[in-house]
Amino acid sequence: MSLASAFEGGPAFVPYLVAGDPDYSASLSYVEALDDGGADAIELGLPFYFEFVEELDVDASLVCMTYYNLVSRYGESTGPRPFVERAAEVGIEGFVVPDLPVEEAGPLRDACDEFGLDLAFIVAPTTTDDRLQLIRERVSGYVYVQARLGTTGAREDISAQTGHSLERLDGWEIPKAVGFGIGSGDQAERVVQAGADGVIVGSALVEIVGEGIETDAPTTEVSSRLAGKVRELKAGALAGGSSTNRNEHGRTDPTLER
Amino acid sequence: MSTSKYGEYGGQYVPEALMPAIEELTDAYERYVLDNEDGFIDEFRRRMREFGGRPTPLQYADQLSERYGFDVYLKREDLLHGGAHKLNNALGQVLLAKYMGKDRIIAETGAGQHGTATAMAAAHLDMPCEIYMGETDVARQRPNVFRMRLNGADVTPVTAGRGTLKEAISETMRDWAGSVEETHYVIGSVVGPHPFPAMVRDFQALISEEARDQIRDRIGRVPDSVVACAGGGSNTMGAFQHFRDDEVDLYAVEAGGSSLTLDEEEGVAPNSASLSTGTDGVLHGARTKVLQDSDGQICESHSVSAGLDYAGVGPELAHLVEEGRVRAVTVDDTATLEAFHRLSREEGIIPALESAHALAFLDRAASGDADLGDEVVVNLSGRGDKDIETVLEETDRRDLSVAPDMSLFEELGGGSL
Numbered sequence: 001m002s003l004a005s006a007f008e009g010g011p012a013f014v015p016y017l018v019a020g021d022p023d024y025s026a027s028l029s030y031v032e033a034l035d036d037g038g039a040d041a042i043e044l045g046l047p048f049y050f051e052f053v054e055e056l057d058v059d060a061s062l063v064c065m066t067y068y069n070l071v072s073r074y075g076e077s078t079g080p081r082p083f084v085e086r087a088a089e090v091g092i093e094g095f096v097v098p099d100l101p102v103e104e105a106g107p108l109r110d111a112c113d114e115f116g117l118d119l120a121f122i123v124a125p126t127t128t129d130d131r132l133q134l135i136r137e138r139v140s141g142y143v144y145v146q147a148r149l150g151t152t153g154a155r156e157d158i159s160a161q162t163g164h165s166l167e168r169l170d171g172w173e174i175p176k177a178v179g180f181g182i183g184s185g186d187q188a189e190r191v192v193q194a195g196a197d198g199v200i201v202g203s204a205l206v207e208i209v210g211e212g213i214e215t216d217a218p219t220t221e222v223s224s225r226l227a228g229k230v231r232e233l234k235a236g237a238l239a240g241g242s243s244t245n246r247n248e249h250g251r252t253d254p255t256l257e258r
Numbered sequence: 259m260s261t262s263k264y265g266e267y268g269g270q271y272v273p274e275a276l277m278p279a280i281e282e283l284t285d286a287y288e289r290y291v292l293d294n295e296d297g298f299i300d301e302f303r304r305r306m307r308e309f310g311g312r313p314t315p316l317q318y319a320d321q322l323s324e325r326y327g328f329d330v331y332l333k334r335e336d337l338l339h340g341g342a343h344k345l346n347n348a349l350g351q352v353l354l355a356k357y358m359g360k361d362r363i364i365a366e367t368g369a370g371q372h373g374t375a376t377a378m379a380a381a382h383l384d385m386p387c388e389i390y391m392g393e394t395d396v397a398r399q400r401p402n403v404f405r406m407r408l409n410g411a412d413v414t415p416v417t418a419g420r421g422t423l424k425e426a427i428s429e430t431m432r433d434w435a436g437s438v439e440e441t442h443y444v445i446g447s448v449v450g451p452h453p454f455p456a457m458v459r460d461f462q463a464l465i466s467e468e469a470r471d472q473i474r475d476r477i478g479r480v481p482d483s484v485v486a487c488a489g490g491g492s493n494t495m496g497a498f499q500h501f502r503d504d505e506v507d508l509y510a511v512e513a514g515g516s517s518l519t520l521d522e523e524e525g526v527a528p529n530s531a532s533l534s535t536g537t538d539g540v541l542h543g544a545r546t547k548v549l550q551d552s553d554g555q556i557c558e559s560h561s562v563s564a565g566l567d568y569a570g571v572g573p574e575l576a577h578l579v580e581e582g583r584v585r586a587v588t589v590d591d592t593a594t595l596e597a598f599h600r601l602s603r604e605e606g607i608i609p610a611l612e613s614a615h616a617l618a619f620l621d622r623a624a625s626g627d628a629d630l631g632d633e634v635v636v637n638l639s640g641r642g643d644k645d646i647e648t649v650l651e652e653t654d655r656r657d658l659s660v661a662p663d664m665s666l667f668e669e670l671g672g673g674s675l
């Protein structure tokens with residue numbers, strides 16, 4: 001199985017949450033709520049426990065998003081292989097490691113290949129053409145398109161930003177998932193209209209969990225708020241996919257990747 | 259070309275958005291710092307003389323020498339403008355940012371020494387400046403916070419985690435990831451992704467460049483050993499750099515805190531001794547020795563001195579220790595406080611608590627723990643005015659042989675000065 005298959009049924013919705021936030025059992029319900037809401041793949045911010053993933057009951061593909069130190073240090077090792085092996089055992093399908101640029105990713109890429117897992121990389125607005133080429137050679141699963149730098153500064157229109165970012169990936173035979181502070185169904189729709197194969201949403205969901213902690217809301221209430229938000233975002237993504245002005249940068253054949 | 263790896267250590271473990279900035283900085287480092295393009299190094303040296311007060315003296319310490327039975331020379335970085343070695347690096351980097359055409363400076367700070375040095379350098383070179391500082395450190399280093407504000411810098415407290423240097427670095431990296439195009443991040447030690455460890459070392463190498471000439475003028479040869487404290491390791495690398503090819507023993511003194519044993523359960527290291535007790539990991543952009551638990555979670559470090567309170571260390575220093583070129587040793591909080599009082603009382607110099615670690619090691623060596631030889635250079639990395647409140651509190655809690663009589667303060671109500 002490849003992560004790319006999560007993008008096969010139309011524009012994919014990829015939410016992110018931190019495993020264990022605010023605690024183990026609430027977090028299990030929250031991640032399952034993302035699944036109920038229709039997530040196609042879930043990026044799990046993983047501190048270190050694989051039991052969590054084993055206990056999860058979800059249909060969506062699971063992607064582990066974590067710091068490289070946790071990956072390379074697992075089991076007191078000095079390389080990523082044991083972590084990847086264990087991740088494969090519990091059914092994780094791929095990784096995004098934000099502090100691991102492609103230049104340093106050799107050992108993790110090798111371990112992922114050995115156990116049949118994907119390794120997604122982030123492409124930023126500042127990524128140079130040379131590095132874009134390197135990333136293209138080593139990425140698998142999907143490419144995470146960070147369409148804008150900070151959350152501050154001039155806010156260009158979301159579809160224009162997405163369009164610019166995707167133009168640079170023209171011809172890449174791998175699904176392109178776009179994320180940069182997307183928080184509403186309407187924004188998700190515009191991102192897909194601009195050519196994204198998937199929409200990644202993190203902070204809007206982490207905020208819902210955060211509000212739950214502040215207001216001491218019961219887990220079930222927060223779960224249903226999360227599922228509701230996911231439905232809204234997923235519906236937006238789907239609407240973007242079916243609308244007519246979708247440009248030719250859009251869907252690619254995911255079976256062709258890597 | 260500059261190398262980004264030191265044996266197993268170093269590298270560039272940074273978010274994708276920062277990679278171009280790191281490449282741009284590497285290019286600038288090679289052109290301006292290594293090749294003196296546009297006279298960068300000439301201007302750096304001139305400003306370090308005129309604004310910084312270099313060269314700093316190398317002083318023979320009469321009482322310590324007599325006490326220990328070997329000659330002790332103090333490299334007086336405490337007399338550098340700002341009161342610590344930090345200005346060497348801060349001024350170098352702010353000037354480099356200018357040459358690179360950046361128009362905003364950000365920096366993290368622990369003790370506040372790097373923050374104050376950066377704020378001074380930014381004011382001197384007319385650049386806007388924002389300093390991130392853990393809220394715990396803001397509370398324990400208030401005078402330094404005020405100094406930064408006086409120099410026109412914005413100080414942003416960081417509330418994450420335990421509110422110390424580790425969180426401040428992470429927050430500054432986050433800012434940089436969103437502002438790289440116009441902003442330069444002035445990192446405070448020989449840590450972080452390449453080219454920072456090499457570049458900061460080169461700016462700090464003024465210390466050993468001078469000290470080597472000064473000691474040879476004085477005794478006609480190089481010393482038998484050089485001793486420096488190590489947090490991130492910038493004063494350390496700076497004090498060692500020009501002695502690396504000599505037959506000189508190099509000692510990096512780490513903060514032993516209250517114990518060298520890591521509390522796995524709580525994820526707390528009651529020390530900051532990453533060279534001596536740490537394991538290989540990736541922290542803040544580099545592979546190096548870090549204080550971490552068996553799952554790879556970074557531990558909270560501890561030291562009586564805020565400037566050493568850090569769970570990592572510079573990758574090149576980690577490599578030099580691994581190779582056996584540098585010896586890593588530790589002294590605990592109590593020995594440090596005693597050394598602080600001893601230098602204050604016997605030599606008339608109030609040292610920074612960080613530097614007091616290096617001094618405390620002299621005492622250990624004299625009692626047989628190490629053979630430093632006959633001629634010893636100690637890097638006195640900073641002055642201790644910033645630490646007076648901490649020392650007052652910590653001395654009060656302990657039974658120290660060399661401390662002044664504290665009863666006057668108790669009558670006055672104790673606590674804060």
Ligand SMILES: Cc1ncc(COP(=O)(O)O)c(C=O)c1O
Binds near residue numbers: 566612640
């Ligand atoms: C006076 C002084 N010495 C030493 C240090 C430790 O830093 P490094 O190990 O980078 O020299 C600090 C840090 O703030 C300091 O203020």
